[in-house]
C-alpha cells in the first residue's frame with residue numbers, strides 16, 4: 001500500500017517511522033524496496049551530492065531535477081521535496097507557486113519548509129491548495145548564517161519555549177508531520193507529547209515518533225560533514241574505493257576486459 005501524508009499522520013502513537021534521504025533514482029529505489037515509508041529529497045544533497053559547504057546555494061532547478069529522478073524510483077514511499085533557500089520565504093504566494101512545481105512537474109507527494117510561527121500563513125496556503133507540508137524546527141540549516149553554525153538549538157528555556165510554541169502553531173496550521181533537528185531529547189519529548197502530528201527526529205533523541213538520517217551518513221560515504229548524532233550502518237565509501245582501485249589495477253595490468261567481456 002502506498003504511503004500518503006494522511007497515513008503518515010495517523011501513524012502517530014502506532015508505529016515508529018524510519019525515514020531517510022535520497023537524491024537519485026537508484027538509491028530511492030533501494031530505499032523504497034526496503035520499505036522506508038518517507039523518503040526526503042533533502043537539500044542536504046547540496047553537500048552530499050553537489051559538493052557545497054551549506055544548503056544555501058541549492059536552487060529550485062537543482063531540487064526539481066533530483067526530485068524527478070527520485071520519484072521515478074519510488075512505488076510505495078511518500079516522497080517529500082525540500083523547498084530550497086529563498087523559494088518560499090518571500091511570500092505565501094511565492095511558496096505556493098514553487099511548491100506547485102514540486103507536485104505538478106516533479107511528481108513529489110508534498111514539500112518540506114523550515115521555520116516556525118513565521119511560516120504559518122505559508123503552511124495554511126499550501127495545505128488549503130492540496131499540498132501536504134512537512135515542517136522543520138530546531139536546527140534549520142537554511143538559517144546557518146543567523147544561527148552562527150550547526151549547533152544544538154533549544155538549550156535555553158526561552159529558546160525551548162519558542163520551539164514548542166512554533167511546533168504547536170505549525171500543527172495548528174496543518175502540517176502532517178514535523179522534523180525536529182538537533183534539539184535536546186527532553187524538549188523533543190515535550191513537543192511529541194504536545195502536538196497531534198508525528199515528530200521525526202534527527203539528533204533529537206529517542207522520544208520522537210520517527211527518525212530521519214541523511215543516507216550518505218548511514219552508508220558511510222564521506223562528504224566532509226561529521227554528524228555526531230548519526231549512525232553508520234555500512235562502510236560503502238570504503239567498498240567503493242576498493243572497487244575503483246581493483247578496476248584501476250585490472251585495466252593497467254591488462255586483465256580487464258577478459259574474453260567474457262569481449263565481442264568476437
Ligand code: KIV
Nearest residue numbers: 021042043044179212
Ligand atoms: O536536507 C535534509 O536532508 C534534511 C534532513 C536532515 C531532515 O532536512
